[in-house]
Amino acid sequence: MPREVRRLEATDVERIEAEEPAGQGFVRAMWKLQQRDESVLIVAWVDGMPVGSAQLDLRTDPWEVKNLNVDERARGEGIGTALMAEAERLAAPSGRLSVGVGVDNPRARALYERLGFRPTGQESATTYEYVDERGVRRTATETDVLLMKDLAAAPSA
Ligand SMILES: CC(C)(COP(=O)(O)OP(=O)(O)OC[C@H]1O[C@@H](n2cnc3c(N)ncnc32)[C@H](O)[C@@H]1OP(=O)(O)O)[C@@H](O)C(=O)NCCC(=O)NCCS
Numbered sequence: 001m002p003r004e005v006r007r008l009e010a011t012d013v014e015r016i017e018a019e020e021p022a023g024q025g026f027v028r029a030m031w032k033l034q035q036r037d038e039s040v041l042i043v044a045w046v047d048g049m050p051v052g053s054a055q056l057d058l059r060t061d062p063w064e065v066k067n068l069n070v071d072e073r074a075r076g077e078g079i080g081t082a083l084m085a086e087a088e089r090l091a092a093p094s095g096r097l098s099v100g101v102g103v104d105n106p107r108a109r110a111l112y113e114r115l116g117f118r119p120t121g122q123e124s125a126t127t128y129e130y131v132d133e134r135g136v137r138r139t140a141t142e143t144d145v146l147l148m149k150d151l152a153a154a155p156s157a
Pocket residue numbers: 067068069070071074075076077078079080081082100101102105107108110111114
């Protein structure tokens with residue numbers, strides 16, 4: 001399957017929006033931030049379909065990966081790994097990259113640790129709003145553990 005992982009472009013926004021739950025507004029919000037050089041959305045495509053993405057937040061020091069998500073049907077095929085590899089490539093000149101992971105998300109944490117991210121001992125509680133699959137707006141609070149990788153070390157992928 002032809003696979004591509006690259007930063008969001010203006011012409012992608014409507015295409016991705018068509019796949020989002022109505023009213024979610026995620027890709028538009030990401031595009032606004034990207035236009036202000038505040039973050040970059042990295043998008044994975046398979047056969048011309050968007051199947052996953054990761055936000056590289058440029059407002060933090062070090063830069064932080066947020067909102068990593070791969071469509072349920074496309075998981076376990078290395079797409080999450082490929083999105084992280086692209087985030088690392090973009091962040092390489094700054095030397096370090098961080099990612100927050102929910103304490104109740106062992107799968108994602110295992111992925112980050114396999115890639116060489118290590119706990120910093122820093123924890124934070126994040127409250128966020130999202131629109132579920134049925135279009136219902138919800139609020140959730142999660143405790144995140146901050147992981148960090150020194151990109152001067154050998155690349156992971
Ligand atoms: C976490 C998440 C992004 C991982 O995405 P993914 O595309 O499934 O990730 P990968 O396929 O790269 O890696 C997952 C597993 O598949 C395996 N894998 C990697 N490449 C593979 C391939 N080509 N074929 C089969 N399996 C493969 C890996 O060994 C990995 O196993 P591990 O997790 O035990 O290390 C995805 O599960 C997801 O979207 N979860 C919900 C949202 C979420 O929790 N996001 C993280 C927020 S911090």
